[in-house]
C-alpha cells in the first residue's frame with residue numbers, strides 16, 4: 001500500500017490534544033462518549049480491511065487501551081473472531097468502563113498469539129518513554145506475523161510530538177483521532193504510521209500547523225504581463241548546471257520572466273531564459289538595482305570561495321525577496337539568524353538536514369526546531385526531507401510528507417529553489433507551501449527514476465491541477 005497522509009488537517013501536540021479534549025468535556029461531552037466515537041472510527045476502518053479474518057486487539061493501560069476495548073466489542077458485534085491481549089488489569093475512568101463492556105476472550109499481553117489482523121491499542125498520545133524490551137519484541141513479532149496491522153491514533157512506540165523511534169513497529173494503517181500529531185508526519189513516526197486515515201470525532205481542533213494541502217493557484221489575470229507575473233533572477237555560480245535547473249524550474253513554476261546572471265552565456269536553451277552577464281559580485285550588485293526583480297534565487301551550485309561569498313552578500317544586501325539554498329546556506333552558517341533578521345524583504349531558506357544544522361541548533365524535534373529558527377531569523381524555512389517542514393516567522397507551519405521517494409536524486413533541491421523563487425515572486429511568502437506541493441506532485445507525476453530535469457517538465461501539469 002502506498003503511504004498517504006491526509007491533506008490540510010490540523011497537527012496537534014499531545015498537550016494541545018489533551019486541551020482540546022478537555023474543552024470538549026467542559027462543553028458537556030462525556031469521556032465515555034468520546035471514547036465510543038474514537039473506537040467506532042477505528043472499528044469502521046479495521047472492518048473494511050479485515051475482510052472477515054481473525055483479529056487480535058492489543059489493549060494498553062491508558063485511554064488508547066480504552067479505545068481498543070471499544071474496537072474489539074464493535075468488531076465482535078459485526079461477527080468477527082476477536083481476542084483481546086491486555087497489558088495490566090484494572091484501568092481508570094472511561095477506559096475501565098470500556099474494559100467492563102468487553103465480555104469476549106481476553107489473554108495477558110505476554111500470552112498473545114499472532115492473528116491475521118492486528119489492532120494496536122497499546123499506547124497513543126500518552127507514550128512517555130521507550131518501550132521495554134519485552135513489549136517491543138512481542139509487538140514486532142505480532143505485527144510481523146499478522147497479514148494486516150492497524151494502529152489506534154498512533155503506532156505504539158512513536159514519540160507523539162517529534163516522531164522519535166521509541167521502539168515502534170511498522171503499521172499498514174494508522175487512524176489519527178481528532179487531529180494529526182507530529183508523530184504521524186515526522187521521522188520514524190512517518191515510516192511507522194503507514195497509510196494515515198484522519199478520523200473527525202467531533203473534537204474542535206484549531207492549530208497553526210497543518211499537513212500540506214493542494215494550493216489554489218489562480219491563472220494569470222486577463223491584463224497580466226511578464227513583469228506583473230514576476231521577474232525571477234537566478235544567480236549562477238561555480239556549478240552552472242544547478243542554477244540552470246533552478247532557472248528553468250522558475251520558468252515552469254509560473255514566473256513571468258526569468259533571468260540567469262552569470263559569467264558565461266549558456267550554450268543551450270531554453271531560449272526563453274534571459275542571460276545577463278555578471279562576471280563578478282560588483283556587476284551582480286549593479287544588476288540587482290533593477291526594481292522589476294520580484295524574487296532572487298541564490299545558492300544552487302554557487303560555490304563557497306571568496307567570490308561566491310561576495311555574490312551572496314550582494315544578494316543579502318539587496319531589498320528583493322530572496323531564496324537562499326545550497327552553498328549560500330552553508331556560508332551563512334551560525335550567523336544566519338542574526339544576518340537574516342536585519343533584511344527588510346522576505347527571505348526563504350531551503351536547507352536539507354545538514355545545511356539546517358550548520359545554521360541552527362536546538363532540540364525538540366524537526367517541527368519545533370524549524371519553527372524556532374523561523375521565528376529567530378524572520379525567514380520562511382523549508383526544512384527539506386521526506387518530512388519537509390515549512391515554518392513562517394509568525395509561528396505557522398505546514399508539514400509535507402507526501403513527496404515521492406524518487407525525489408532523493410541530485411538536482412531536485414535546485415528545482416525546488418527555482419519553484420520557491422517563482423511562487424515567492426507571484427504570491428509572496430504565503431505562497432511557499434504551494435511550491436513544495438507542486439514539487440511533490442510533479443515528482444508523483446514523473447513516476448520512478450526520473451532525473452531532476454524531467455521533474456521540471458511535470459510542474460506545469462501539477463500547476464494545471466490547481467484551480
Ligand SMILES: NC(=O)C1=CN([C@@H]2O[C@H](COP(=O)(O)OP(=O)(O)OC[C@H]3O[C@@H](n4cnc5c(N)ncnc54)[C@H](OP(=O)(O)O)[C@@H]3O)[C@@H](O)[C@H]2O)[C@@H](O)CC1
Pocket residue numbers: 017018020021034035038060061062063064065066067122123124125126127128129130131132152153154177178203
Ligand atoms: N485526546 C483525545 O482527544 C482523545 C484520546 N483518546 C485516546 O486516548 C489516548 C491517550 O490516552 P492516555 O493519555 O491515557 O495515554 P495512552 O497513550 O493510553 O498511554 C498512557 C498509559 O501508558 C503508559 N505508558 C506510556 N508509555 C509507556 C511505555 N513506554 N511503557 C509502558 N507503559 C507506558 C502510561 O503509564 P505512565 O507513563 O503513567 O507510567 C499510561 O498508563 C489517545 O492516543 C487516544 O487513543 C480517545 O479515547 C478519545 C479522544
Ligand SMILES: Nc1ncnc2c1ncn2[C@@H]1O[C@H](COP(=O)(O)OP(=O)(O)O)[C@@H](O)[C@H]1O
Pocket residue numbers: 352384385386387388403404405406407408409410411412413414415416439
Ligand atoms: N526520501 C525522500 N522522500 C521524499 N522527498 C525527498 C526524499 N529525499 C529527498 N527528498 C526531497 O528531494 C529534494 C532534495 O534536495 P537536496 O537534498 O537539496 O538535493 P540536491 O541539492 O541534490 O538537489 C528536497 O526537496 C527533499 O525534500
Ligand SMILES: [K+]
Pocket residue numbers: 064120121122123124151152153154155156
Ligand atoms: K496505538
